[in-house]
Amino acid sequence: MSDKKVIFSGVQPSGDITIGNYLGAIKNWVNLQDEYKCYYCIVDLHAITVPQVPKDLRRKSLELLAQYIAAGLDPEKNTMFIQSHVSAHAELSWVLNTITYMGQLNRMTQFKEKSQKNEANLNAGLFTYPVLMASDILLYKTDFVPVGEDQKQHLELARDLAERFNNKYSPTFTVPEPLISKVGARIMDLQEPTSKMSKSGEDDKGRILVLEDPDSIRRKIKRAVTDSLGVVKYSDDQPGIKNLLNIYSKFTGETIEEIEKKYEGEGYGKFKSDTAEVIVEGLRPIREKFDELMKNKDYLEEIYLDGAKRAEREARKMLSKVYRKVGFVKRKF
Ligand code: TYM
Numbered sequence: 001m002s003d004k005k006v007i008f009s010g011v012q013p014s015g016d017i018t019i020g021n022y023l024g025a026i027k028n029w030v031n032l033q034d035e036y037k038c039y040y041c042i043v044d045l046h047a048i049t050v051p052q053v054p055k056d057l058r059r060k061s062l063e064l065l066a067q068y069i070a071a072g073l074d075p076e077k078n079t080m081f082i083q084s085h086v087s088a089h090a091e092l093s094w095v096l097n098t099i100t101y102m103g104q105l106n107r108m109t110q111f112k113e114k115s116q117k118n119e120a121n122l123n124a125g126l127f128t129y130p131v132l133m134a135s136d137i138l139l140y141k142t143d144f145v146p147v148g149e150d151q152k153q154h155l156e157l158a159r160d161l162a163e164r165f166n167n168k169y170s171p172t173f174t175v176p177e178p179l180i181s182k183v184g185a186r187i188m189d190l191q192e193p194t195s196k197m198s199k200s201g202e203d204d205k206g207r208i209l210v211l212e213d214p215d216s217i218r219r220k221i222k223r224a225v226t227d228s229l230g231v232v233k234y235s236d237d238q239p240g241i242k243n244l245l246n247i248y249s250k251f252t253g254e255t256i257e258e259i260e261k262k263y264e265g266e267g268y269g270k271f272k273s274d275t276a277e278v279i280v281e282g283l284r285p286i287r288e289k290f291d292e293l294m295k296n297k298d299y300l301e302e303i304y305l306d307g308a309k310r311a312e313r314e315a316r317k318m319l320s321k322v323y324r325k326v327g328f329v330k331r332k333f
Contacts, residue, residue, distance in 0.1 A: 002037055019208045019209075042059050184249075191225055
């Protein structure tokens with residue numbers, strides 16, 4: 001048996017992924033694959049809590065898998081799978097729903113935000129979304145969950161539910177810890193640098209996609225909102241520049257101080273055009289590998305089927321344990 005600690009994380013195939021998803025999550029996953037036992041999920045069950053076009057959702061799920069691999073996740077080292085292929089996620093979610101308080105879910109900031117945007121489709125799935133996320137995590141005895149900062153509150157709920165279940169029955173779940181990197185945990189919108197860059201927002205000028213073409217990246221960075229102070233400094237008074245510094249630093253590995261120093265006495269023009277090149281070059285290998293992978297759908301299929309098989313084995317074990325503890329009659333067929 002492996003004594004490696006377990007990692008679980010996921011991305012919704014609800015839109016094309018942005019450099020926010022890449023820098024806040026996926027890029028960090030690549031560094032974990034040797035040391036940990038890693039599960040990376042394409043969370044399609046989560047994606048349908050907001051309206052999706054079925055054929056686009058199918059395509060995006062496959063494209064997301066290709067982007068996981070293109071970003072550097074080795075299919076030999078990581079278990080990559082599609083959430084709806086492992087039914088234990090939905091099943092555990094039901095059990096956890098019964099120990100989740102309405103008040104807790106009401107306090108979730110992401111639910112509040114999303115329900116404002118989706119008033120016409122205020123469905124129960126959107127409300128219980130964090131419970132499904134807790135199930136994802138708890139099924140695999142996950143120790144660490146590498147995510148961007150926006151998922152912190154959901155992680156708290158997962159911890160809380162694990163503890164509540166363990167106390168009510170007996171120790172069953174591992175209580176997971178969030179793994180949030182210092183730089184890049186919250187990439188902001190380029191047009192509105194006080195809100196998070198999002199794959200589903202209306203304004204496409206505010207985000208950069210992982211697969212975006214270089215000229216479009218250059219244009220968007222050039223037009224990114226900054227300020228009139230004219231100094232490249234990491235300061236809350238300069239949210240636009242602060243965001244570009246984070247992006248630059250996360251792509252290159254240079255520290256914020258080093259970058260500030262490099263652009264001392266320079267205006268924003270040079271800093272912005274260099275930032276654009278850093279992004280273009282950072283994404284280039286991903287885009288190239290992605291194009292190659294999408295030509296080989298059989299290979300992608302092999303990976304997600306194999307991933308589902310491996311995940312299923314673990315998930316079933318945990319679900320059976322949970323069913324036994326809550327008092328369900330053992331299924332013998
Ligand atoms: P999702 O699909 O919104 O985002 C995927 C990952 O990207 C991170 N992220 C960001 N990081 C930095 N800056 C940003 N602007 C930014 N935008 C997104 C997110 O924090 C996340 O890590 N609920 C999750 C998906 C999920 C999940 C899970 C994650 C479902 N089950 C279990 C971990 C474990 C979500 O909506 O991610």
